[in-house]
Amino acid sequence: MITKMSVSSMNSKTWYRSMLAGNEAYSPGAYDLISTTILGSTTASVTFSSIASTYKHLQIRATMKSNSSDYSRVYAQVNDVTSGSYTAHNLRGNGSSATSNSTTTSATQMIDIGGFIPGTFYEGEGQFSGMVMDILDYSNTSKNTTFRSLSGYIPSSYVPYMFLSSGVYLDTPAISSITLFLNANSFVSGSRFSLYGIKG
Amino acid sequence: MATKELIQTITVGSGGAASIEFTSIPQNATDLLLVLSERHSVDGNTRLTFNGSSAGYTMKRLSGTGSSANSNEYNSGSFIYMEGQDNSYTASIFGNACIYILNYTASTNKSISWDSVTENNSTTADQQIIAGLWANSAAITQITLGLPSGVFTQYSTASLYKITKGSGGATVS
DSSP states (O other), X not given: OOOOOOHHHHHSOOOOSSTTTTXXXXXXXXXXXXXXXXXXXXXXXXXXXXXXXXXXEEXXXXXXXXXXXXXXXXXXXXXXXXXXXXXXXXXXXXXXXXXXXXXXXXXXXXXXXXXXXXXXXXXXXXXXXXEEEEEESTTOTTSBOEEEEEEEXXXXXXXXXXXXXXXXXXXXXXXXXXXXXXXXXXXXXTOEEEEEEEOX | OOEXXXXXXXXXXXXXXXXXXXXXXXXXXXXXXXXXXXXXXXXXXXEEEEXXXXXXXXXXXXXXXXXXXXXXXXXXXXXXXXXXXXXXXXXXXXXXXXXXXOSTTSSSOEEEEEEEEOOOSSSOOOXXXXXXXXOOOSOOOOEEEEOSSSOXXXXXXXXXXXXXXXXXSOOOO
């Protein structure tokens, strides 16, 4: 985005050594929005597909709520792989204690990668969770791709949760699609999912 | 509008590298963000230092191991550290971390936040949230990631970004 153009560079007929011709240098940003989905109805899963290898890293930002009566757990799969190709770990806190957990090795999805999200039990509070997930070097075919996410929600009347989660796809193909879904039930209308590309 | 611009990405080549170093960091931004995908040739931690200094570092850490959670501190140390992606963990998996360095040109002590995870096809892996301080008023011009022994393995990458505050908002002081 050009934010300034010097008038003198257009009208004064001054000769410049630089192509900038008196204007400020422009450096393109490293952080691009690729896609955003805001759900208009209850939806079981959200998939970012046909992800190009244009960027170095990816980031997903989401705010979510489920139609479960209680909280739900956010899972992830990549490249439509549903066999035992994932493992995951998390560190969680609830305001009074902290615990750490792992999923069964070679699971069929990355479990708790987005933490817990509130369900209809929290309806009166209008509570959605927040999550930021970083996926580094996702197109490097010499690496199993590791995911990291920070997520949480803080209802005023119920137990809050915050998560630092990790998951890994135990294979090396470039990541071309990412699907987020719940252990049960669906995301409700108004849940938002944004995928960003980060240059590197 | 705030901007996020890439300064440099370093990729470790064959044979590995004992350290990853960013030098001559531009002094024309507000904050720095370092994004790290790394693995070690031996088991151990990853160490962060600024400007070649080995003094004045303090950190508090909340960590998980896959089966338990802990919190510890490290005061007046010679670096800030995280548990890195150990060689004993499943092959071809790299850790995932981001380090946010605030007000890096200010003539005040420097604060950082550091979120990192390692992965492993086993119960044991590391999740860490770190608050760190470098008690030094010098502007940060150099960032070094080091190891107690061994090397960062091939394909490890570190990307350094500068974050510049926007002009559309106000700073409250």
